[in-house]
Amino acid sequence: MITMTEIAKLTQVSQPTVSRVLNGSKTVSADIRERVLACAREHNYQFNALAKSLQGGKTQLLGVLLTDVSNSFFADLAKQVEAKARELGYSIILFNSDYSSAREQEYLDVVRRYRVDGVLAVPVLEGGSLWPGCAQRLDVPVVALTRQVEGLDCVYLDHVEAAAQVARHMTQRGYRQFLFIGQDGCPKCEGFRQELSARGLASQLTVLEGQDDEQLKKELRSHCQRPGPRTGIFANNDVCALRVLSILRALGIAVPGRVGVMGFDDTYMGRYLHPALSSVSQPIEQIAQQAVSRLAYRIDNPGPAAPLNLALPAALVLREST
Amino acid sequence: MITMTEIAKLTQVSQPTVSRVLNGSKTVSADIRERVLACAREHNYQFNALAKSLQGGKTQLLGVLLTDVSNSFFADLAKQVEAKARELGYSIILFNSDYSSAREQEYLDVVRRYRVDGVLAVPVLEGGSLWPGCAQRLDVPVVALTRQVEGLDCVYLDHVEAAAQVARHMTQRGYRQFLFIGQDGCPKCEGFRQELSARGLASQLTVLEGQDDEQLKKELRSHCQRPGPRTGIFANNDVCALRVLSILRALGIAVPGRVGVMGFDDTYMGRYLHPALSSVSQPIEQIAQQAVSRLAYRIDNPGPAAPLNLALPAALVLREST
DNA sequence: TTGTAGGCGTTATCAG
DNA sequence: CTGATAACGCCTACAA
Numbered sequence: 001m002i003t004m005t006e007i008a009k010l011t012q013v014s015q016p017t018v019s020r021v022l023n024g025s026k027t028v029s030a031d032i033r034e035r036v037l038a039c040a041r042e043h044n045y046q047f048n049a050l051a052k053s054l055q056g057g058k059t060q061l062l063g064v065l066l067t068d069v070s071n072s073f074f075a076d077l078a079k080q081v082e083a084k085a086r087e088l089g090y091s092i093i094l095f096n097s098d099y100s101s102a103r104e105q106e107y108l109d110v111v112r113r114y115r116v117d118g119v120l121a122v123p124v125l126e127g128g129s130l131w132p133g134c135a136q137r138l139d140v141p142v143v144a145l146t147r148q149v150e151g152l153d154c155v156y157l158d159h160v161e162a163a164a165q166v167a168r169h170m171t172q173r174g175y176r177q178f179l180f181i182g183q184d185g186c187p188k189c190e191g192f193r194q195e196l197s198a199r200g201l202a203s204q205l206t207v208l209e210g211q212d213d214e215q216l217k218k219e220l221r222s223h224c225q226r227p228g229p230r231t232g233i234f235a236n237n238d239v240c241a242l243r244v245l246s247i248l249r250a251l252g253i254a255v256p257g258r259v260g261v262m263g264f265d266d267t268y269m270g271r272y273l274h275p276a277l278s279s280v281s282q283p284i285e286q287i288a289q290q291a292v293s294r295l296a297y298r299i300d301n302p303g304p305a306a307p308l309n310l311a312l313p314a315a316l317v318l319r320e321s322t
Numbered sequence: 323m324i325t326m327t328e329i330a331k332l333t334q335v336s337q338p339t340v341s342r343v344l345n346g347s348k349t350v351s352a353d354i355r356e357r358v359l360a361c362a363r364e365h366n367y368q369f370n371a372l373a374k375s376l377q378g379g380k381t382q383l384l385g386v387l388l389t390d391v392s393n394s395f396f397a398d399l400a401k402q403v404e405a406k407a408r409e410l411g412y413s414i415i416l417f418n419s420d421y422s423s424a425r426e427q428e429y430l431d432v433v434r435r436y437r438v439d440g441v442l443a444v445p446v447l448e449g450g451s452l453w454p455g456c457a458q459r460l461d462v463p464v465v466a467l468t469r470q471v472e473g474l475d476c477v478y479l480d481h482v483e484a485a486a487q488v489a490r491h492m493t494q495r496g497y498r499q500f501l502f503i504g505q506d507g508c509p510k511c512e513g514f515r516q517e518l519s520a521r522g523l524a525s526q527l528t529v530l531e532g533q534d535d536e537q538l539k540k541e542l543r544s545h546c547q548r549p550g551p552r553t554g555i556f557a558n559n560d561v562c563a564l565r566v567l568s569i570l571r572a573l574g575i576a577v578p579g580r581v582g583v584m585g586f587d588d589t590y591m592g593r594y595l596h597p598a599l600s601s602v603s604q605p606i607e608q609i610a611q612q613a614v615s616r617l618a619y620r621i622d623n624p625g626p627a628a629p630l631n632l633a634l635p636a637a638l639v640l641r642e643s644t
Numbered sequence: 645t646t647g648t649a650g651g652c653g654t655t656a657t658c659a660g
Numbered sequence: 661c662t663g664a665t666a667a668c669g670c671c672t673a674c675a676a
Binding site: 047048064070071076091094110112115239242245249274 | 323368372373376383386390391392393394397401404420432435459461564591594596
């Protein structure tokens, strides 16, 4: 690949002059400018971003650490983040921690090696308590995605509040017994529990981890097939909700009559299911937009700043399953 | 961030000595080694990948150009590619062309700027005829993903053969009228047509672009509701198949009795649908594995080589919808 | 075993 | 308006 020095030789000028031309400096005579530009075009010149960055400048690179790109929510998020980053002239190095803290740490080092200008990350651990420390060691700005992290810039959907909305909606629809399928103690679960508690229904909540299909089927049978009040099931995400719907159908349990099902993320498939899936919609584009522009701002304005703690509101998308 | 030169000053040795220690050279005295390592650890040293690469070496960076990460197939692919790349010590810069050729060209330049060691790309245009040219201009190895490109390394699922399998399966199941939903002339469509043709059924094939739901519904009604032979519908991908299933249900058309539906990509949701969706399964992990290791091989062994043209076989996953 | 000198492709700061 | 020169962080000779 051709360099400025080579162009300089070919066009009989000094290398700094080539630099001036290629960077659009006005203080170059017309004929030199033309000669240089012609030569650059002819050889398909592209500046060496590494050399340029070495010079103390920025790399225009953002590290993006996700837990699982194959999850359709994160995939969407990655897409939007890439788009926003591009608008601001950044490219992204993508890492997939696969929910492994060890890998997350490893990637934190890699990101430093490449001297990225900033990092967007979905912390592996919900609490994210070790992240402020990581961020400091990184010595570039960091914005946490979709997780609240104390003492760190973060942009997220308010899971607690969203789950409370779900609880309100379900009680309104007449469900009086509840199942949360996901990790006990996570923000969604807590928000759900709190709101039920406020309505004196906390004792009616059961939390199921719901790993494999067989296990889940057994548990759903015992919870939903016996007579009793209608049951509202809040699934950790749409994939999980889809599995639940499938099992309920196999069990011959009526949805939304006997049991209501609510997903999370509002993935595209929801509207095409039968019954169409009610879900909590995340404002993915806003999250990406806010996170990237905050990161860009911090890159352009270094120095300490009060952490941004941006909790975006969720919207319930009500369809047939509740 | 601390540099070798700074460590050198702190430990009272020369910078190249620091380099030797940090790169594990044996020819350094024990006490210097320890002093240097201690200092490096203390200041959390990470080498500057830019500077190192500038030296004419490799960047350990791979450019990955996708058309749409939010598509669950490509999201899976991205995940696998990242994993394989990591195993070989590469990090990936991810670009999303969004099916825009203009953006694709733009990204080709960006990738050159960062002096990536190689590129993995899903060409925007099916034929991919301008890619061999692009690859040459890139002057790093390129491997095309999931598309056959003449004169370029490529790893893909054989769409033509896969579609032929679908046609055979459908005729076996007694479908005698056919719909392909997707772009006319694409490999899947051609493979489907050819195989039907070989069975004297080509005249029974109709191709629908199927953009919006309303339009598609109208067309499906006119094709499937009138009496006549059973219809086999081959959808371009699972998302599309899901839409078709949803519309057929609304129309009260029996699946798989009156109409059979086959998707493509075998995304996770297929097995949970009702009826469970038959689909063509792509060997995503193999594609990623083969593509990345081929790329790595070409990086390590520069110079001309006969293009690899690796067509992986598809597997039909038969469930309830056909 | 260790240090010195040069260069990778840029940009920035000087002179001229 | 243009050209030297130094510097960024590292590595690879070569020299001591």
